Amino acid sequence: xxxxxxxxxxxxxxxxxxxxxxxxxxxxxxxxxxxxxxxxxxxxxxxxxxxxxxxxxxxxxxxxxxxxxxxxxxxxxxxxxxxxxxxxxxxxxxxxxxxxxxxxxxxxxxxxxxxxxxxxxxxxxxxxxxxxxxxxxxxxxxxxxxxxxxxxxxxxxxxxxxxxxxxxxxxxxxxxxxxxxxxxxxxxxxxxxxxxxxxxxxxxxxxxxxxxxxxxxxxxxxxxxxxxxxxxxxxxxxxxxxxxxxxxxxxxxxxx
Numbered sequence: 053x054x055x056x057x058x059x060x061x062x063x064x065x066x067x068x069x070x071x072x073x074x075x076x077x078x079x080x081x082x083x084x085x086x087x088x089x090x091x092x093x094x095x096x097x098x099x100x101x102x103x104x105x106x107x108x109x110x111x112x113x114x115x116x117x118x119x120x121x122x123x124x125x126x127x128x129x130x131x132x133x134x135x136x137x138x139x140x141x142x143x144x145x146x147x148x149x150x151x152x153x154x155x156x157x158x159x160x161x162x163x164x165x166x167x168x169x170x171x172x173x174x175x176x177x178x179x180x181x182x183x184x185x186x187x188x189x190x191x192x193x194x195x196x197x198x199x200x201x202x203x204x205x206x207x208x209x210x211x212x213x214x215x216x217x218x219x220x221x222x223x224x225x226x227x228x229x230x231x232x233x234x235x236x237x238x239x240x241x242x243x244x245x246x247x248x249x250x251x252x253x254x255x256x257x258x259x260x261x262x263x264x265x266x267x268x269x270x271x272x273x274x275x276x277x278x279x280x281x282x283x284x285x286x287x288x289x290x291x292x293x294x295x296x297x298x299x300x301x302x303x304x305x306x307x308x
Contacts (some may be wrong), residue, residue, distance in 0.1 A: 067241070067243045067254075068096065068153075069096045069097065069100070070241065071152065071153070071181050071239070071241070071301050071303075072096070072097040072100055072150075072152040072153075072181065073100060074181075074239065074303070075150070075152060075179050075180075075181045075303055075305075076100050076101070076104065076150070076179070078179070078235065078303070078305050079148060079150075079177050079179050079305065080177065080307070081147050081148050081175070081176065081177050084105060084109050084147030084148055085109050085147060086109055086142070086144050086145065086146045086147050086148075086173075087101055087105055087109045087110045087111070087146070087147055087148040087150065088110075088111050088112070088113065088142060088146055088148070088149055088150065089101055089110065089111070089112040089113070089150050089152075090113060090137045090140065090149060090150065090151040090154055090155075091113075091114055091115075091137055091151060091152070091153070091154025091155075091157075092112030092113060092114050092119070092120075092123050092132065093114060093116075093119045093122075093123070093153075093154075094119050094122035094123055094126060095112065095122060095123030095124075095126040095127050095130075095132075096126075097150065097152045098110060098112040098123060098126075098127055098130060098132075099126065099127060101148075101150060102127060102129075102130060107127065107129040107130050109147070110130055111130065111131045111132065111133070112127075112130060112131070112132045112133075113132065113133050113134070113135040113137070113140065114132070114134065114135075115134065115135070115136050115137075116134075117134060120132050120133070120134055137151070137154060137155065137158060138158050138159075138164070141171070142171055145171060145172060145173040145176065146171050146172050146173065146176055147172075147173055147175075147176045147177070148176065148177050148179065149168055149171060149172065149176070149177070149178045149179070150179050151168075151178070151179065151180045151181070152180075152181045153181055153182065153183060153258075153301075154182075155180055155182055155215075156182040156183055156214055156215055156217065157213065157214065157215065158215060159215050161215065161218055161223070161226070162222075162226055165178075165180075165223070165226050165227055165230075165306075166226060166229070166230055169227060169230035169231060169306055169308060170230060172308040173308065174308055175307065175308065176307070176308050177305060177306065177307050177308075178227070178231075178304070178305070178306040178308075179304075179305055180303070180304040180305075180306075181301055181302070181303050181304075182217060182301065182302050183258075183259075183299065183300075183301055184217045184238060184300045184301055184302045185259075185299055185300055185301075186214060186216060186217070188298065188299070188300070189283065189285075189286035189287065190251060190255060190259070190283070190297065190299075191259060193279055193282035193283050193286070194211075194255075194259060194260060194263060194279060195211055196282055197263075197275055197278045197279040197282055198210055198211070198263055198275075200275070200278055202271070202274065203266075203267055203271050203275060206266045206267060206271075207263055207266055207267075210262040210263045210266060211262070213262040214259070214262070217302055220236045220238070220302070223236055223302075223304055224236055227304065227306040230306065230308065231306040231307055231308055232307055232308065233305075233306070233307040234304070234305065234306050234307075235303075235304070235305040235306075236302070236303065236304050236305075237302075237303050238300060238301065238302045238303070239300070239301055239303065240298055240299065240300040240301075241298075241299045241300075241301065242296050242297070242298055242299070243296070243297040243299060244294045244295075244296055244297075245294065245295050245296075245297055246293060246294065246295075247289060247293050247294075247295055248280050248283050248284060248287060248289065248295055249280065250295055250297075251280075251283055251287060251295060251297055252276055252279060252280055252283075254297065256276075260276075260279070263275060264276075
């Protein structure tokens, strides 16, 4: 089932695009001939690549038909296609492989990152950004809500759809074996959202999908009510109704 919703995802487009801007700023390649946006989503990250390189060298791919359709409407001069980053093998070596908030959904990062780096030309760049928030209250609360006896059996495997992010030194070792230069950093963004429901709406298009996709409509409503109750313990609502969502992300640049 293709549960990814471009409209839901883009409710927070400015916030979601900011890490992609920060990632692209550290990519040094100029005048590339082959640039791929892995997990392009609705095209907001691809649009950054086109603004820098033009539409000619840039292609986007995603597993979601809905996201691909949205990206094509947004950037009709670009080529988008349905594919899985877990098995993706480009026809030509790449100047830039740009993976913004996608590889956290794939397992076995030791093998995955080596394989992606090997698809680069000499001097090509693998640029990766991943949420590093599984231990944040936002995600701990998802797992706590999933333990409710009303749906615990249905949701027993939901957490496993996200891959645990490795320590930075492990990514360094993995990438350095394939690269001439590696740069790794971690940033925590602080997003002002409208109330606790703002956090719920944010994650309905990403982190909550493995849970919601396994529940019927009534169970989804009850699960989200329980989730919001748990969030209340960790995210104070400020006097103007704002809630600040702390969102850590890890960034990796590897130049072959």
